Amino acid sequence: MENKFFRFKRLKAQTIRFAPILFIMIALLTLILGVSHHPRIVSVRTSVLDTTTPLVSFISAPVRWMHGLVDGIGDIVLVYRENGRLRLENASLQTWKNTASQLAFENQEIKKTARYLPVKEVASYTVRVLADNGGTFSKSKIVSGGVDDGFKKGYVAFTHNGLIGRIVETGKNFSRLLLVTDYLSRIPVMVGDKRIVCILSGDNTPYPKLILLPEGAEIKEGDSVVTSGDAGIYPSGLSVGRVDKIDSEGIWVALLETRPHFEFVRVVDFGLGQDILTSVPEDKK
Amino acid sequence: MSQRLFLWRFLYESLFFICGFCCVLMTMMPFFKIPYYQVSFPFILSVIFYFSIFRSTFLNNLSAFVLGIFSDLLSGEPLGLSAFLYPTFFLIVSLNQKLLIQLTFVQLWGIFSFCAFIYGLILYILFSMISGVVLSGGGLIMQYIFVTLSYPLIAGLCGWLNQKNGDRV
Numbered sequence A: 001m002e003n004k005f006f007r008f009k010r011l012k013a014q015t016i017r018f019a020p021i022l023f024i025m026i027a028l029l030t031l032i033l034g035v036s037h038h039p040r041i042v043s044v045r046t047s048v049l050d051t052t053t054p055l056v057s058f059i060s061a062p063v064r065w066m067h068g069l070v071d072g073i074g075d076i077v078l079v080y081r082e083n084g085r086l087r088l089e090n091a092s093l094q095t096w097k098n099t100a101s102q103l104a105f106e107n108q109e110i111k112k113t114a115r116y117l118p119v120k121e122v123a124s125y126t127v128r129v130l131a132d133n134g135g136t137f138s139k140s141k142i143v144s145g146g147v148d149d150g151f152k153k154g155y156v157a158f159t160h161n162g163l164i165g166r167i168v169e170t171g172k173n174f175s176r177l178l179l180v181t182d183y184l185s186r187i188p189v190m191v192g193d194k195r196i197v198c199i200l201s202g203d204n205t206p207y208p209k210l211i212l213l214p215e216g217a218e219i220k221e222g223d224s225v226v227t228s229g230d231a232g233i234y235p236s237g238l239s240v241g242r243v244d245k246i247d248s249e250g251i252w253v254a255l256l257e258t259r260p261h262f263e264f265v266r267v268v269d270f271g272l273g274q275d276i277l278t279s280v281p282e283d284k285k
Numbered sequence B: 001m002s003q004r005l006f007l008w009r010f011l012y013e014s015l016f017f018i019c020g021f022c023c024v025l026m027t028m029m030p031f032f033k034i035p036y037y038q039v040s041f042p043f044i045l046s047v048i049f050y051f052s053i054f055r056s057t058f059l060n061n062l063s064a065f066v067l068g069i070f071s072d073l074l075s076g077e078p079l080g081l082s083a084f085l086y087p088t089f090f091l092i093v094s095l096n097q098k099l100l101i102q103l104t105f106v107q108l109w110g111i112f113s114f115c116a117f118i119y120g121l122i123l124y125i126l127f128s129m130i131s132g133v134v135l136s137g138g139g140l141i142m143q144y145i146f147v148t149l150s151y152p153l154i155a156g157l158c159g160w161l162n163q164k165n166g167d168r169v
Helices: A002-035 A039-059 A061-114 B003-026 B043-054 B061-075 B081-095 B105-131 B138-149 B151-166
Strands: A123-132 A140-144 A156-158 A163-170 A174-179 A186-191 A196-201 A209-211 A224-227 A239-247 A250-255 A264-269
Touching (some): A002 A039, A002 B061, A039 A061, A039 A140, A039 B061, A123 A174, B003 B043, B043 B105, B043 B151, B061 B081, B105 B138
Antiparallel strands (some): A140 A174, A196 A209, A209 A250
């Protein structure tokens, strides 16, 4: 009996001694599975998303309210200056209005002549941003709306300023939105009038970088950056931003949406709801 | 041990874990963000550092591991990354607990700053390896500065929690 007791005590002491190493080993194994985006890991992640988001949303409600209040006060302070700016803008837009209606008419005529097939109407939803991930390198937001609302992976998200990212995980009632600035975000894009194809890569700053540029590519500051539609991640022709800075270290892009916080986003279904690998028929994989 | 005391002790032990849990939840709130880089304040590091020295039996390896998993699941970062880094951080500090416990507050602050630097360096290397490109370290440096500067505040709060409830157990 005594022997058994001492054996148990020794075993317990050994377990305690090796527990840290054990946990570190388990974590490393989990990390390997996590990096490979194992389906089981993804499903656990979405379950946690569904469970914790209401709590996070509830706790951060006063903070959101305060943000709204501060923004509101800021708007009141700036209202006179903004009014003057809008008057000037309106005056210049009036001259553009005539040009635009002329161009719209011409566009319609050319479409008729060229027997242009219009792009199909796409479904879009406006959702609320509930939480911000706040990771050191990963940039994502949790938004309302999940599988129960018909949401799928691959929906593209916009604010009123422009493209911000896409849905990468869908829980029952909530989804995770991966921002363009995330360290894992890679978007095939076309730059400038010459439509130079390269990749827009998030690098943990508000200004993503252009990588994998072709040899001798001529890019200048102010060139527009639009999605190329390659790889089927984003549809072709979505405006992302403009080339902001070019130096020896690389080319950086200023995004259309520069605000760090936004309360509502519009998610659009362009029919890109599936991964490329999963959309390939079984016999052709 | 009476039933009431047992219950109180259980609650007390859970309190440190809840404290870490709240730190992880706080990273999700838009208010606790470093401007421009939009990265969160990693308060959890200060909490793990403090309790691994002063209450390593309560906030133990298992707690650090669970908090890491929870943090990874919430933040969308590769699962297992924080679960690897938090227990490692805890292990390194708790192995030197006997030495650290004798140091003054300012000395501890310096040691914390050094540990946070090593933590950040490992994090940067791991992330760069996972993403396959050299990432900008600006956000990480800001995080390091903020977590080092905020250490006295967090350590003060943890100390208060430790003293206030420790007397009753």
